Amino acid sequence: MADLLARTDSSAGVVKAARAARDLIPHNENPITGPRASDRVARLISESRTEKPSAIRELGLASIQVWQALVTTRRRRSDRTPVPATILFTDLVGFSTWALHAGDDQVLQLLRDVNGVTENIVRSRGGRIVKHLGDGTMAVFIDGVEAIEAGHEVIVAVSALTIGDYRPQLRAGLHTGEPRAVGDDFLGVDVNVAARVAAAAGAGELLASGATLEAAGADRYATRRRRFRAKGVPRDIEVFAVVPRYSD
Numbered sequence: 001m002a003d004l005l006a007r008t009d010s011s012a013g014v015v016k017a018a019r020a021a022r023d024l025i026p027h028n029e030n031p032i033t034g035p036r037a038s039d040r041v042a043r044l045i046s047e048s049r050t051e052k053p054s055a056i057r058e059l060g061l062a063s064i065q066v067w068q069a070l071v072t073t074r075r076r077r078s079d080r081t082p083v084p085a086t087i088l089f090t091d092l093v094g095f096s097t098w099a100l101h102a103g104d105d106q107v108l109q110l111l112r113d114v115n116g117v118t119e120n121i122v123r124s125r126g127g128r129i130v131k132h133l134g135d136g137t138m139a140v141f142i143d144g145v146e147a148i149e150a151g152h153e154v155i156v157a158v159s160a161l162t163i164g165d166y167r168p169q170l171r172a173g174l175h176t177g178e179p180r181a182v183g184d185d186f187l188g189v190d191v192n193v194a195a196r197v198a199a200a201a202g203a204g205e206l207l208a209s210g211a212t213l214e215a216a217g218a219d220r221y222a223t224r225r226r227r228f229r230a231k232g233v234p235r236d237i238e239v240f241a242v243v244p245r246y247s248d
Contacts, residue, residue: 082178086147086212087191088127089198090118090154090172091136098166110163111135114170117157125150130186136198140186144176144215151206152244159204173198174208174242176215189234196230197239210238221245 092114099107118137119129127141127150141147151172158170175197177190193209201207207226208216221242228239 087194093203169203171201
C-alpha cells in the first residue's frame, strides 16, 4: 500500500491534474499587510522535497488557497466598512526639470534607486507599496506611527542618493482615514487628501494631517502647523510639518 501511494503521488498524470486544479483556485492576500501566515505555510509546503513531483504537495497548496479564498470572501461580505489606514504619498521635487537634461539612463537609474529604498523602508515598517506614480509612490499602513517613521526615513534615504552630480530631494504627505480597497488599489476622499497633503510639502519635508497625528500620538513628534488649502479637500483638515523626536 505504501508503494502504491508513493507511485501515485509521483505519477506525472496525477501531479499534472492536481496542479491544474490548483491553478483554478483564486489566490488573494491582504491589501495592506500583504502575505499572511498561511502564505508562509504554503511556501514551506512548496519548498518541501522539490526534487520530486508530488500530487500531495500540489493538493496541500490547493487546500491553503481554498481556505484563503473562503476567508477573504467571508471578510468582504461581513465587513462593508473600509479598514482604517494611513496613506503615504511621496514624489521627487524638481524631477521633471532635471530629467529634461539628464538623459534616459540617469533618469531610469534614479527611479530604480528611489523605488528600491522606498520599498525597503515601507516594508520594514509594516506598510505596503500600492503603486509607483512616475517619480512618486503611494503606500498604505495600518499603524500611523510606522507610517510617519517610514515617511521620514524615505526622505532621509533618498537625500543620500547621488546620480552624477545630482542629489534628489523627496517630499511626502500622510493622511489617516478609511480608504476603500478596490482590487490592488485604494480609492476615496482620504486618498485624495493624502495626495494633496504631499503636494503641499517642500523639498525634504514630511507633512501629516491632524488625523494622522491623532492616530499616532502627537507628543511623539516635533510639529509645526502649516497653512493648507486644496481643491476637493474638506476645509477643516489641519496639516502639520512633522519631525520624529529621538531620545539621547
